[in-house]
Amino acid sequence: MHQEYTVVEGDFVNAGTASSSVKKTLKQLGVNPQIIKRVVVALYEAEVNAIAHAYGGKVLVDIEADKINMVVADKGPGIPDIAQAMQEGYSTARPEVRDMGFGAGMGLPNMQKNVDKLNVTSEVGVGTTVEMEVMFN
Amino acid sequence: MTLREIVTKLNATVYLGEERLDEEVTHAFASDLMSDVLTLKETPMLITGLCNVQTIRTCDMATLDIVVFVRNKKPTDDMIELAEDNDMVLVGTSYSxxxxxGLLFDAGVEPLY
Structure with a gap:
């Protein structure tokens, strides 16, 4: 099953729309609630990042019998040093992002904790792509 | 402690979930930082001063379904609608x-950590 969502820059009100929809789908498919939580927390963090840091992007979700693959690809400034961005507490978030309860430098580390595979690629001035995979069993 | 007792103790207003007030609450977590809430494995009652749609979305993702807003923060209609879709309880108090x-800890509601 393939799903696609569009992420709009600065559109915090709709941050989490993709994650909510994926949550409903996985519930309908009878996936273990603990696994669903891991999936949607990671996807939500990625969605918030794309809205907070980039100029919009796409969320691509592929659900198979035994796993889910999620790709959040944004057009944006990119991440110059991915290793640094993966460190807990490192943040470049603007004040308005912090006002929404985010921007504490916990997003990428939390994604890593919740997924089985995480791959972050980025090109400065072009954008960032976060690929995540979670197994259902 | 039941939610009803919590509402009384906090002199709180119930914005959503009146029908769930007899449920027991054993644990609570207090934060304005949603990133912190998203790291929780457990599902405690949330006490927060952050009152926007992301509070509700975060609770949805983290499977938290009881929120106490402090310092007179009132949830908007959009927030209540979204919370209703997720069968949540929303309560507000004027207390800090x-x-x-302090009041809830003293009454026996436990912390996570």
Missing amino acids: MFKTC
């Missing part, structure tokens, strides 16, 4: 975060 936590 510190006072709210």
Whole structure:
């Protein structure tokens, strides 16, 4: 099953729309609630990042019998040093992002904790792509 | 402690979930930082001063379904609608975060960590 969502820059009100929809789908498919939580927390963090840091992007979700693959690809400034961005507490978030309860430098580390595979690629001035995979069993 | 007792103790207003007030609450977590809430494995009652749609979305993702807003923060209609879709309880008190936590801790509601 393939799903696609569009992420709009600065559109915090709709941050989490993709994650909510994926949550409903996985519930309908009878996936273990603990696994669903891991999936949607990671996807939500990625969605918030794309809205907070980039100029919009796409969320691509592929659900198979035994796993889910999620790709959040944004057009944006990119991440110059991915290793640094993966460190807990490192943040470049603007004040308005912090006002929404985010921007504490916990997003990428939390994604890593919740997924089985995480791959972050980025090109400065072009954008960032976060690929995540979670197994259902 | 039941939600009804919590509402009484905090002199709180129930914005959503009146029908769930007889449920027991054993644990609470207090934070304005949604990133912190998203790291929780457990599902405690949330005490927060952050009152926007992301509070509700975060609770949805983190499977938290009881929220106490402190310092007179009132949820908007959009927030209540979204919370209703997720069968949540939304409560508001005029007390500060510190006072709210103190009263509930004293009454036996436990912390996670």
